[in-house]
Amino acid sequence: MGRSPCCDKVGLKKGPWTPEEDQKLLAYIEEHGHGSWRALPAKAGLQRCGKSCRLRWTNYLRPDIKRGKFSLQEEQTIIQLHALLGNRYKASQRE
CATH class of the missing domain: 1.10.10 (Arc Repressor Mutant, subunit A)
Structure with a gap:
């Protein structure tokens, strides 16, 4: 069934x-x-x-969807997390 x-x-x-x-x-x-x-x-x-x-x-x-480019701070956070965690995106989502 x-x-x-x-x-x-x-x-x-x-x-x-x-x-x-x-x-x-x-x-x-x-x-x-x-x-x-x-x-x-x-x-x-x-x-x-x-x-x-x-x-x-x-x-x-949804009104809370963010569109457009990343801010400088967001971009730096992504780069730092990638340097720390590599391509393990699941782990980077928790940070």
Whole structure:
């Protein structure tokens, strides 16, 4: 026995997200929080799978995502940790 499918794939939109879809997802999460990702698309009026909504939020729309170049201090920290730990990224994340 496996896990049940994340959604009914009939009628779901695939491909790039539109600005309107982004706005619907943002507005819904700002008002209600994300709660259950499986139930969110229907409640928010989106024709997307819950997993797609979760990934869009996590990777692109979250307000706390930092974009752009590293600061000088961040760059120095990365260089120091690499000199100390090498390519063991898991250990460097704890520092």
